[in-house]
Amino acid sequence: MSSKSLQPISLKRNRSRLWNQVTGWLRNPVNLIGTIGLLFLAYTIIWPVIEILIATFVWKQQDMRITAAANPGHFTFYHWQRVLASEISPSLFYKPILHASAVAVTVSFISMVLGCGLAWLVTRTDLPFKKGITFLAVIPYLLPSWVIAQAWLTFFKNEKIGGTPGILQSLTHMSTPDWLAYGFVPIVASLSIHDSVYFFLLVGAALSSMNSQLEEAASMSGAGRARILRRIVFPLMLPAILSGFILTFTRAISSYGVPAILGTPVDFYMISTMLYSSMRARLTTEAHVLSLMLMLISMLMIYMNHRIVGRQRSFVTVTGKDSHKTLMPLGRLRRPMAIVTVVLMTLVSVVPLLILLVQTFMLREGVYTVDNWTLHYWLGGSISGINSGEKGVLQNPIFLLALRNSLWIAAISSVIAAVVGLILGYVAARGKQTWIGRMVDQVSFFPYLIPGISLSAIYITMFAKPHFIVPALYGTVWLIILITVVKELPFTVKAGSASVMQIGGELEESAQISGASWWARFRRILLPLNRKSLLSAFLLVFIGAMKETELIIMLVTPRTETLTTLTFEYVEKGYTQLTNVVLMIMIAIVILVYYLATKYGKADLTTGIGGQ
Amino acid sequence: MNAIELQGIQVNMGRKSILKGIDLTIEQGDFMTFLGPSGCGKTTLLRTIAGLQKADGGTIVLNGREVANGETAYHMDPAKRGLSLVFQSYALWPHMSVYENVAFGLQVRRQSKAEIREKVMAALTKVRIADLAERYPGELSGGQQQRVAIARAIVTEPQVLLLDEPLSNLDARLRVEMRAELKRLHRELGATIIYVTHDQQEALTLSTRIAVFFEGEIVQLDRPQTLYQRPATLQVADFFGNGGMDTNQLSAELIATDGGRSYLSSPVCSFPLEGITLTETMPVILTIKPEHIQLHRSYVPQSVPSVVEAVFPAGAETLVKLMTEGSELSARVLGDAEYSCGETVYITLNPEHMNLYNQGSGVRLSGVRPITPTREMIRA
Numbered sequence: 006m007s008s009k010s011l012q013p014i015s016l017k018r019n020r021s022r023l024w025n026q027v028t029g030w031l032r033n034p035v036n037l038i039g040t041i042g043l044l045f046l047a048y049t050i051i052w053p054v055i056e057i058l059i060a061t062f063v064w065k066q067q068d069m070r071i072t073a074a075a076n077p078g079h080f081t082f083y084h085w086q087r088v089l090a091s092e093i094s095p096s097l098f099y100k101p102i103l104h105a106s107a108v109a110v111t112v113s114f115i116s117m118v119l120g121c122g123l124a125w126l127v128t129r130t131d132l133p134f135k136k137g138i139t140f141l142a143v144i145p146y147l148l149p150s151w152v153i154a155q156a157w158l159t160f161f162k163n164e165k166i167g168g169t170p171g172i173l174q175s176l177t178h179m180s181t182p183d184w185l186a187y188g189f190v191p192i193v194a195s196l197s198i199h200d201s202v203y204f205f206l207l208v209g210a211a212l213s214s215m216n217s218q219l220e221e222a223a224s225m226s227g228a229g230r231a232r233i234l235r236r237i238v239f240p241l242m243l244p245a246i247l248s249g250f251i252l253t254f255t256r257a258i259s260s261y262g263v264p265a266i267l268g269t270p271v272d273f274y275m276i277s278t279m280l281y282s283s284m285r286a287r288l289t290t291e292a293h294v295l296s297l298m299l300m301l302i303s304m305l306m307i308y309m310n311h312r313i314v315g316r317q318r319s320f321v322t323v324t325g326k327d328s329h330k331t332l333m334p335l336g337r338l339r340r341p342m343a344i345v346t347v348v349l350m351t352l353v354s355v356v357p358l359l360i361l362l363v364q365t366f367m368l369r370e371g372v373y374t375v376d377n378w379t380l381h382y383w384l385g386g387s388i389s390g391i392n393s394g395e396k397g398v399l400q401n402p403i404f405l406l407a408l409r410n411s412l413w414i415a416a417i418s419s420v421i422a423a424v425v426g427l428i429l430g431y432v433a434a435r436g437k438q439t440w441i442g443r444m445v446d447q448v449s450f451f452p453y454l455i456p457g458i459s460l461s462a463i464y465i466t467m468f469a470k471p472h473f474i475v476p477a478l479y480g481t482v483w484l485i486i487l488i489t490v491v492k493e494l495p496f497t498v499k500a501g502s503a504s505v506m507q508i509g510g511e512l513e514e515s516a517q518i519s520g521a522s523w524w525a526r527f528r529r530i531l532l533p534l535n536r537k538s539l540l541s542a543f544l545l546v547f548i549g550a551m552k553e554t555e556l557i558i559m560l561v562t563p564r565t566e567t568l569t570t571l572t573f574e575y576v577e578k579g580y581t582q583l584t585n586v587v588l589m590i591m592i593a594i595v596i597l598v599y600y601l602a603t604k605y606g607k608a609d610l611t612t613g614i615g616g617q
Numbered sequence: 618m619n620a621i622e623l624q625g626i627q628v629n630m631g632r633k634s635i636l637k638g639i640d641l642t643i644e645q646g647d648f649m650t651f652l653g654p655s656g657c658g659k660t661t662l663l664r665t666i667a668g669l670q671k672a673d674g675g676t677i678v679l680n681g682r683e684v685a686n687g688e689t690a691y692h693m694d695p696a697k698r699g700l701s702l703v704f705q706s707y708a709l710w711p712h713m714s715v716y717e718n719v720a721f722g723l724q725v726r727r728q729s730k731a732e733i734r735e736k737v738m739a740a741l742t743k744v745r746i747a748d749l750a751e752r753y754p755g756e757l758s759g760g761q762q763q764r765v766a767i768a769r770a771i772v773t774e775p776q777v778l779l780l781d782e783p784l785s786n787l788d789a790r791l792r793v794e795m796r797a798e799l800k801r802l803h804r805e806l807g808a809t810i811i812y813v814t815h816d817q818q819e820a821l822t823l824s825t826r827i828a829v830f831f832e833g834e835i836v837q838l839d840r841p842q843t844l845y846q847r848p849a850t851l852q853v854a855d856f857f858g859n860g861g862m863d864t865n866q867l868s869a870e871l872i873a874t875d876g877g878r879s880y881l882s883s884p885v886c887s888f889p890l891e892g893i894t895l896t897e898t899m900p901v902i903l904t905i906k907p908e909h910i911q912l913h914r915s916y917v918p919q920s921v922p923s924v925v926e927a928v929f930p931a932g933a934e935t936l937v938k939l940m941t942e943g944s945e946l947s948a949r950v951l952g953d954a955e956y957s958c959g960e961t962v963y964i965t966l967n968p969e970h971m972n973l974y975n976q977g978s979g980v981r982l983s984g985v986r987p988i989t990p991t992r993e994m995i996r997a
Contacts, residue, residue, distance in 0.1 A: 025690040029671070032694065511708035514669050519722030519773065520696035529721070533712045 034523040039432040039441035046448045049491045053463045054300075054455070057293045060466070061085060065290055088294040097279065097291065102298070104268075105275040108192055109258035115197040116253050117246065120204020125238075126346065127205075128212040131332045133343050141350035144358075146202040147595045149552035149569055151262030152588055153195040155576065156357030158266060159364060161186045165270060169370035169581075172360070187271040195263050198353045200256060204249040211245035212238075230333075243313075251310045255303045259456030261555040266576060277458045277555065284462060284559060293466075296459030303454045358592065361585040370581055382582040392578075398586040403566065408590070411551060411568040414482055418489040419546035422497045423539050425490060430501020431531065435510065446502065453495035457556035464488050465559060480562045488560065489550045497542045504538035505531065540606040544599065551595050620645045620680060620777060620809040621666065627674030627687060628661055635661045637833040638675065643811065643826075648803050650812045652820040653830030654856065659813045660705075662830075663779050666811065667702045668695030680776055700777040701770035705785060707762050709754040715741070715765050716750040722773045740772040743802065760791040764798075771806060780812045784819060796822055817857050821845060829853050847972060851979035854904055854972070864904045865946045868976070871899040881973070881987070884942035885921050886966050892984040900976040907936065907949035909970035912956075913963040920963035925956045939964065 162171035385397035436442020674687035869883035873895035968987035
């Protein structure tokens with residue numbers, strides 16, 4: 006009898022226990038926000054990739070035109086076979102992948118040497134003009150990578166693709182050889198100039214936080230300079246160098262703008278340019294296979310990095326603490342070194358910009374006479390003989406639309422990305438012990454592995470039509486904002502979690518005991534204390550969004566034209582001066598924002614790209 | 618009325634059991650100290666009471682309200698429990714001024730500006746830093762930061778104030794000063810205080826009651842005087858010994874005589890005992906505090922000769938290390954003591970202040986008392 010009367014009570018007890026457990030679990034902000042964050046990540050990252058993966062194994066309607074064996078909606082290996090093992094696969098896959106890998110590896114090595122060398126000079130020696138050199142080194146990063154390609158072409162162009170030959174040819178009256186004008190060499194050169202900044206920032210941050218007593222201790226043991234560099238400095242810098250390598254490699258292998266300008270004229274395809282032309286040729290499924298292969302390569306690289314760096318993590322000498330630093334005297338070399346560095350940096354950072362700027366004032370390209378000077382491309386109206394009547398940039402409504410779109414996209418997405426990064430970073434940092442925190446940390450890293458061009462290929466398919474409660478975003482700026490936020494997540498979440506980690510949990514707990522809700526804590530404690538990191542993330546995304554090409558080139562429609570895509574369109578049409586005018590305006594905006602953010606907000610780019 | 622009732626509190630972290638069933642009742646107005654070495658679970662228990670840590674088992678009742686129940690997984694939000702916590706690191710918000718730090722809790726409770734101003738200034742006055750209201754935490758000394766942290770905790774007039782090793786980051790002089798402040802605040806506020814520390818002196822000075830923790834369990838709960846005089850186990854005695862309050866420990870035996878009487882036999886003393894009946898000889902540990910050993914220049918009845926090994930003058934008192942019958946002893950003497958090394962002195966021990974522990978289990982033999990020696994016995 007007693008058991009009978011007890012049963013309802015224990016049942017009720019169990020139900021209330023479950024209820025309490027669930028509400029208790031959800032009341033923990035890490036779990037609640039983590040769950041929402043994971044749903045967001047699953048929808049924007051994991052689900053699209055899975056969908057694409059499945060799509061590559063299914064016959065499409067349009068396959069019926071190619072082969073009679075097609076059976077729409079049914080399983081097939083046809084697409085994979087077509088890309089990897091058919092008569093078109095050498096030109097569709099193997100050659101582009103070979104080109105891309107060769108370019109990526111070469112670029113990574115060259116950037117490593119340039120970036121590390123420069124970082125060492127700036128942080129560890131008594132080189133003069135350090136501030137100026139640092140600024141010069143960051144300039145290429147503020148530009149879209151293909152601006153350098155554009156400048157390269159202005160200088161080295163030959164008659165192959167028509168139009169006016171480049172400056173070199175005008176000066177020497179000799180045809181510039183193809184290998185110097187197009188293809189592998191100029192692509193590698195342009196990308197290396199742009200990407201060495203990653204090494205410079207990452208290794209620079211690591212070097213400046215390394216205690217120089219470690220070097221002095223080696224020196225006391227009788228080691229020479231070369232040996233200290235090789236045995237002490239290099240091993241300690243290895244994690245930073247490797248992450249720079251990965252960053253450069255994945256960016257270079259999936260870069261689109263540079264190979265499109267410098268490779269396509271001589272049929273030098275990289276996987277990204279091939280992907281783009283496959284999309285344009287309506288070979289969507291084949292393009293998806295290419296995307297997946299590109300992702301696979303990036304994943305392999307990251308995996309290898311983890312294998313190598315994983316063992317290196319035990320080094321604790323690179324702490325965030327302010328440590329004693331002794332600068333290495335360069336002695337007699339000090340002045341010559343400084344001059345060489347400044348001249349070289351000017352050559353790669355300022356000269357390309359100047360070339361492009363001067364171009365904007367020339368009515369006809371390559372004619373260096375006073376009567377050729379004009380402001381037509383800036384202010385002029387429509388003259389049918391020039392650029393098919395395209396108006397000067399500042400008069401052109403398309404430009405104004407693109408400017409407004411660009412600013413709008415960059416501003417909105419950088420604010421959203423910075424805040425989302427901080428919130429997810431909060432979950433990753435505070436939830437380090439829980440599965441949900443680790444999941445958020447890892448999944449938010451995933452877009453890093455997805456090359457921009459692949460991600461946009463996926464998003465086109467996914468958001469072309471309404472999806473659950475999400476309307477068809479294709480054709481609106483919101484799709485571009487969404488993809489920018491998602492693509493930058495690995496950087497913003499990393500910056501956010503690093504920053505939250507530095508704020509002791511007790512600061513938040515004391516607010517919690519004072520009765521503050523999570524939102525109040527976030528607004529009044531976390532947000533102000535993370536201001537600097539938030540601003541850095543904002544700056545990083547803003548610059549990224551302003552110069553973004555790969556990611557959005559396939560997504561824009563005439564209504565959502567941005568400055569980069571407009572420029573790119575001008576490039577394709579051969580409107581050199583107009584291209585350069587738009588570029589100049591874009592660069593001016595980026596440099597202005599960079600200056601304001603670093604000057605008044607103490608923003609720091611290194612926190613975003615993975616500096617300690 | 619009982620302010621806090623804990624029943625069977627269990628907390629696990631991963632597979633490790635941090636608290637293994639804590640039962641404790643704290644009365645309204647108590648100054649309760651959780652004392653123990655680091656890693657014993659005292660801070661975890663404090664955080665569990667505060668609600669920052671979930672209890673995996675047991676119940677917590679605050680002022681008659683159940684705030685946590687491990688069985689039904691009920692967990693009340695820390696903010697609703699009506700308590701405040703002062704963190705070891707102070708956890709002052711660096712981007713807010715002292716005033717804003719203290720006002721925060723009232724602002725989130727949406728009180729009026731004037732009311733907040735009045736309460737904040739009252740709290741700051743109570744901890745005597747009203748003149749620092751506009752400063753930022755980074756501009757304050759450790760002691761001042763400590764006062765801000767306390768002001769922030771008391772401004773919401775909590776019924777229970779939790780303090781987690783609040784003095785451990787201060788230098789010695791400030792620590793003594795802040796002890797007096799805390800005592801004054803406890804008297805003025807009349808709130809129940811739970812205080813976590815690993816400092817024995819601090820615990821003895823401040824508390825009305827002390828709970829001693831070892832490995833997730835309370836091993837003794839007593840008034841400070843009792844705790845000091847009668848540690849329940851050798852472990853507790855040792856722990857107090859490590860805090861600069863050394864205790865002499867000697868191996869001894871309890872011997873049963875034919876008459877049913879028990880005797881203590883040790884190298885330095887022996888006397889009959891009551892309150893215990895023995896069937897065979899029992900090895901015990903005898904402890905006595907240095908201040909309960911008297912030194913004599915010449916022989917007195919019941920005294921044992923000892924050789925002075927070292928002398929440590931410390932101003933108000935002097936610690937004398939002795940070698941007695943092969944055992945090392947320390948004696949504390951008030952004022953200057955002019956002893957030289959190698960000198961022979963005679964010591965007497967007051968049996969009333971001795972404690973006897975079971976050598977195997979380390980538990981104190983309670984109820985065992987020396988029979989005050991009578992004249993006849995001494996003569997015999």
